Amino acid sequence: MITPAAGSDSRGASDGHGRVPAGFAALVLALAALTVGMSAGEGAPPHEGNPFRGRQQFEEKRCSTCHSIWGHGGTLGPEISVAVAGKSFYELVGDFWNHTPQMIDQVNKLGYPWPTLDPTEMADILSYLYYLRLFDEPGNAVRGREAYARLQCASCHSLGTRNASVGRPLDGFGQYASSTALAQAMWNAGPRMQQAQVHTGTPIPQFSGHDMADIQALIRLEGHRPGRDVSVQPLPNPTRGAAVYRNKGCGTCHDGSGRVAPDLTQSTLSKTASEITGLLWNHSYAMGARMGAQGMPFPQFSDSEMADLIAHLYFLGYTGKKGDPKTGETVFGRRGCAACHKAGGGAPNLAAVATRTDRAGLASAMWNHAPQMHRTMAERAAFWPKFEPGEMRHLAAYLETFAVKPGAKPVRQPGATPPARPAK
Numbered sequence: 001m002i003t004p005a006a007g008s009d010s011r012g013a014s015d016g017h018g019r020v021p022a023g024f025a026a027l028v029l030a031l032a033a034l035t036v037g038m039s040a041g042e043g044a045p046p047h048e049g050n051p052f053r054g055r056q057q058f059e060e061k062r063c064s065t066c067h068s069i070w071g072h073g074g075t076l077g078p079e080i081s082v083a084v085a086g087k088s089f090y091e092l093v094g095d096f097w098n099h100t101p102q103m104i105d106q107v108n109k110l111g112y113p114w115p116t117l118d119p120t121e122m123a124d125i126l127s128y129l130y131y132l133r134l135f136d137e138p139g140n141a142v143r144g145r146e147a148y149a150r151l152q153c154a155s156c157h158s159l160g161t162r163n164a165s166v167g168r169p170l171d172g173f174g175q176y177a178s179s180t181a182l183a184q185a186m187w188n189a190g191p192r193m194q195q196a197q198v199h200t201g202t203p204i205p206q207f208s209g210h211d212m213a214d215i216q217a218l219i220r221l222e223g224h225r226p227g228r229d230v231s232v233q234p235l236p237n238p239t240r241g242a243a244v245y246r247n248k249g250c251g252t253c254h255d256g257s258g259r260v261a262p263d264l265t266q267s268t269l270s271k272t273a274s275e276i277t278g279l280l281w282n283h284s285y286a287m288g289a290r291m292g293a294q295g296m297p298f299p300q301f302s303d304s305e306m307a308d309l310i311a312h313l314y315f316l317g318y319t320g321k322k323g324d325p326k327t328g329e330t331v332f333g334r335r336g337c338a339a340c341h342k343a344g345g346g347a348p349n350l351a352a353v354a355t356r357t358d359r360a361g362l363a364s365a366m367w368n369h370a371p372q373m374h375r376t377m378a379e380r381a382a383f384w385p386k387f388e389p390g391e392m393r394h395l396a397a398y399l400e401t402f403a404v405k406p407g408a409k410p411v412r413q414p415g416a417t418p419p420a421r422p423a424k
């Protein structure tokens, strides 16, 4: 499928004020079109939540009446792709919570009912907001020119008016909006490219930061191609990526122990797709050597495999760091939760929430009960407690310690250690 690239090339990255580069519009359209056409059940991801279903939820729950994504949607609330996209699970939950009072007021003003989210819907929406950052790297052709020179691509490849004859011309990659096709071709050609580099004494290119996306932007700008259309690639799918990861045997060395190969959960934490792509490339030679030594063939990628694999690796960072229950206990007190949610405090025992549900369930319970809590708080003239970054995951870790295993002793109550005296 070919769609027009909204009349422009992606010459610059987001300007930091929420505006989105025009060439990016093609991707947005693709995202909109494809996800509507895609069956929601397509491969339940191993990661909690399904970003494709989450996209639909975002429309159905009318989040989009107030929030825009990449400039499409309402303006009453913040632009989501700037405000929160790419944050890890508990950071997102914390942000939801911090902003609920104003959201409730806005929803009331418009006369809407509060859009409740069951745990699955909550998981889907959160994973969608995380997923969005996969596309947050349109690249910058000016920086790309610098990277192209620094990494000496020009000494072997033709591009536009530059001529070279060792490798194939790179112009054709200009038809894509994202850099994954380029990265995939580079990976597949890795061993041949390395031979040429050793032969010509060129250093093996090491990518950093946005290099990959920036070179892609340069190729889009300068590459010879028949039209300015963008070939729409299938959306990267983390579920399919998990299968690629298994099928290519990545887990043989990356077993999570960090003994044979780095623990990829740590490597990919807080990294963008472009950074992960660069990381993969930078280590490809060392990995190729290791694979050779073990008699493993160097894996080749086709179709959307590389894009899917990157999406899978990107999602390894979604869970974020584990919280600390002791710190969580302090948060529970400091943020005032304990005042109402202890025995006799008049609010539900949160041990029940921890027992009943998983972590998306806690997020869903907080969201669904927020209007009632908002009212209770207003009556008591209390102000809405806001979380600092990181606090929500500690709080969740604390509440988790109250979850009752089947057949275990009755529920202790958070905020009441030592046990509170019964109310008189």
Ligand code: HEC
Residues within 6 Å of the ligand: 058, 061, 062, 063, 064, 065, 066, 067, 076, 077, 078, 083, 084, 095, 096, 098, 099, 100, 102, 103, 106, 107, 110, 115, 125
């Ligand atoms: C009636 C309008 C309205 C609707 C509907 C709405 N929001 Fe909001 N939202 C807002 C406003 C206004 C804010 C900013 C509140 C503030 O500044 O504290 C906000 C803030 C947020 C934030 C925090 C952004 C930040 O800067 O950290 C997130 C996340 C969010 N909304 C998600 C959602 C989701 C998901 C839905 C749908 C389930 C939704 N919103 C529905 C108006 C709305």
Ligand code: HEC
Residues within 6 Å of the ligand: 148, 151, 152, 153, 154, 155, 156, 157, 166, 167, 168, 169, 170, 182, 183, 185, 186, 189, 192, 193, 196, 197, 198, 200, 202, 205, 215
């Ligand atoms: C020392 C020469 C050399 C340098 C420097 C070099 N390459 Fe290559 N490259 C090759 C060779 C040789 C091949 C394998 C032959 C081929 O497929 O073009 C190749 C293959 C490729 C391919 C696969 C082409 C295809 O159509 O499948 C891509 C993409 C690529 N290189 C990109 C780059 C980029 C981007 C840079 C700079 C970061 C770079 N190369 C630097 C020599 C080089």
Ligand code: HEC
Residues within 6 Å of the ligand: 245, 248, 249, 250, 251, 252, 253, 254, 260, 261, 262, 264, 266, 267, 279, 280, 282, 283, 286, 287, 290, 291, 294, 296, 299, 309
């Ligand atoms: C034969 C063992 C082996 C296999 C198979 C393997 N890797 Fe690696 N991987 C390594 C080693 C060893 C390193 C560290 C290399 C170095 O120091 O440059 C590494 C490094 C990496 C890194 C960089 C991590 C960091 O923190 O710097 C990434 C990302 C990565 N591998 C992803 C993959 C993926 C994806 C696959 C499957 C396509 C894969 N690896 C298959 C051994 C392997």
Ligand code: HEC
Residues within 6 Å of the ligand: 335, 336, 337, 338, 339, 340, 341, 346, 347, 348, 349, 350, 352, 353, 362, 365, 366, 368, 369, 370, 372, 373, 376, 377, 380, 382, 385
């Ligand atoms: C002013 C009192 C008050 C404070 C402070 C308060 N809550 Fe609540 N909370 C309530 C009330 C009342 C309900 C029950 C609302 C309902 O039934 O809809 C509730 C419900 C909840 C629920 C849903 C419980 C269930 O059984 O589904 C969660 C989760 C929750 N609160 C978490 C928190 C957290 C986390 C904090 C601290 C950041 C907090 N609350 C602070 C009064 C409070």
